[in-house]
Amino acid sequence: xxxxxxxxxxxxxxxxxxxxxxxxxxxxxxxxxxxxxxxxxxxxxxxxxxxxxxxxxxxxxxxxxxxxxxxxxxxxxxxxxxxxxxxxxxxxxxxxxxxxxxxxxxxxxxxxxxxxxxxxxxxxxxxxxxxxxxxxxxxxxxxxxxxxxxxxxxxxxxxxxxxxxxxxxxxxxxxxxxxxxxxxxxxxxxx
Amino acid sequence: xxxxxxxxxxxxxxxxxxxxxxxxxxxxxxxxxxxxxxxxxxxxxxxxxxxxxxxxxxxxxxxxxxxxxxxxxxxxxxxxxxxxxxxxxxxxxxxxxxxxxxxxxxxxxxxxxxxxxxxxxxxxxxxxxxxxxxxxxxxxxxxxxxxxxxxxxxxxxxxxxxxxxxxxxxxxxxxxxxxxxxxxxxxxxxx
Ligand SMILES: C[S@@+](CC[C@H](N)C(=O)[O-])C[C@H]1O[C@@H](n2cnc3c(N)ncnc32)[C@H](O)[C@@H]1O
Ligand SMILES: C[S@@+](CC[C@H](N)C(=O)[O-])C[C@H]1O[C@@H](n2cnc3c(N)ncnc32)[C@H](O)[C@@H]1O
Numbered sequence: 001x002x003x004x005x006x007x008x009x010x011x012x013x014x015x016x017x018x019x020x021x022x023x024x025x026x027x028x029x030x031x032x033x034x035x036x037x038x039x040x041x042x043x044x045x046x047x048x049x050x051x052x053x054x055x056x057x058x059x060x061x062x063x064x065x066x067x068x069x070x071x072x073x074x075x076x077x078x079x080x081x082x083x084x085x086x087x088x089x090x091x092x093x094x095x096x097x098x099x100x101x102x103x104x105x106x107x108x109x110x111x112x113x114x115x116x117x118x119x120x121x122x123x124x125x126x127x128x129x130x131x132x133x134x135x136x137x138x139x140x141x142x143x144x145x146x147x148x149x150x151x152x153x154x155x156x157x158x159x160x161x162x163x164x165x166x167x168x169x170x171x172x173x174x175x176x177x178x179x180x181x182x183x184x185x186x187x188x189x190x191x
Numbered sequence: 192x193x194x195x196x197x198x199x200x201x202x203x204x205x206x207x208x209x210x211x212x213x214x215x216x217x218x219x220x221x222x223x224x225x226x227x228x229x230x231x232x233x234x235x236x237x238x239x240x241x242x243x244x245x246x247x248x249x250x251x252x253x254x255x256x257x258x259x260x261x262x263x264x265x266x267x268x269x270x271x272x273x274x275x276x277x278x279x280x281x282x283x284x285x286x287x288x289x290x291x292x293x294x295x296x297x298x299x300x301x302x303x304x305x306x307x308x309x310x311x312x313x314x315x316x317x318x319x320x321x322x323x324x325x326x327x328x329x330x331x332x333x334x335x336x337x338x339x340x341x342x343x344x345x346x347x348x349x350x351x352x353x354x355x356x357x358x359x360x361x362x363x364x365x366x367x368x369x370x371x372x373x374x375x376x377x378x379x380x381x382x
Binding site (some may be wrong): 151 | 199200203206222225226229230231232233234235260261297330331332333334335336339340342343346347350351353354357362379
């Protein structure tokens with residue numbers, strides 16, 4: 001590993017946000033998964049959860065997921081246990097969801113430990129997940145089409161979260177525990 | 192046309208922003224073009240410019256572009272004349288471009304007449320376009336990957352533009368001239 005590479009990896013690890021995550025609840029198009037995971041890397045997310053029925057996981061795990069070396073994608077078959085576990089850890093779980101009770105995405109405090117759940121390309125967030133999360137958030141739409149592409153919606157909300165965390169200095173000093181830091185430093189250094 | 196449909200079309204036309212546009216300078220993947228045009232609709236953009244070499248235009252004009260009934264996609268073979276014409280009309284042309292002189296995207300005033308130029312998936316913004324535009328803007332990246340997906344980058348910047356315009360009341364009263372309004376009302380009503 002060159003010194004430049006080592007420095008770049010350390011800088012990235014110094015900015016990782018262990019208390020921010022994304023749950024892709026049935027998102028299945030590889031280009032959407034790839035774009036979401038790439039955006040997660042860019043805002044400092046370490047772990048992403050992908051809920052996929054068994055027969056789909058293999059497809060999505062191909063190029064799209066495999067190419068993402070810097071974000072760990074955890075696969076699950078059902079979202080409710082994931083939501084419950086995060087809530088148990090004190091994480092606010094938000095669903096990007098076009099419901100009547102949704103609040104505008106810029107009104108949320110993303111400096112709290114936060115998970116953002118996204119729905120499927122076709123049917124959106126399931127009733128079950130919508131009921132389990134703590135809050136629905138919406139990006140106001142001014143046009144004829146009723147929703148954004150899912151990777152676009154994820155990016156708009158995560159960019160706001162990133163901005164809020166930047167303003168509060170969350171990227172200015174290491175936030176992950178030393179053990180995970182060194183594990184990742186070792187792994188990334190050998191990719 | 193049902194009264195609901197009529198009302199929805201009028202509401203959308205009332206929010207259209209004639210002084211905001213996007214230039215896709217060589218973006219060629221259909222799913223990226225589709226996502227960008229869909230985002231444009233959602234923030235109230237009427238016209239988008241697509242620069243595509245002749246042999247590519249046909250492919251991209253297929254599903255991706257055809258499905259976008261609410262945004263007019265103007266095709267061109269070269270970006271410089273488009274940039275020059277917009278500048279001649281008093282529009283600030285911004286390139287989303289990862290250059291040394293780029294300023295953070297949240298520091299820009301998007302309530303001015305604005306065009307946002309995006310580069311190709313692989314090579315980014317051309318030297319020619321980078322030199323012709325008025326300003327480069329960048330979305331800060333905190334991770335290992337060097338850039339966002341192009342439709343994601345477009346969405347992050349356009350969402351900020353939308354927010355600024357919303358705060359200033361730009362979506363609260365009609366902004367397009369009566370002739371175009373009625374043309375579009377007629378056309379959209381018959382789609
Ligand atoms: C293409 S949309 C799903 C559309 C689906 N027909 C529905 O009504 O929910 C896919 C996902 O993107 C996210 N999304 C899209 N537009 C959004 C918006 N304006 N606000 C919040 N989330 C949005 C949501 O997570 C949604 O489940
Ligand atoms: C995948 S990127 C191109 C990457 C290319 N290797 C480069 O260095 O420019 C495609 C386009 O998305 C936009 N883009 C991606 N990430 C961006 C960022 N962080 N800031 C501004 N624009 C970005 C730019 O318009 C860019 O030309």
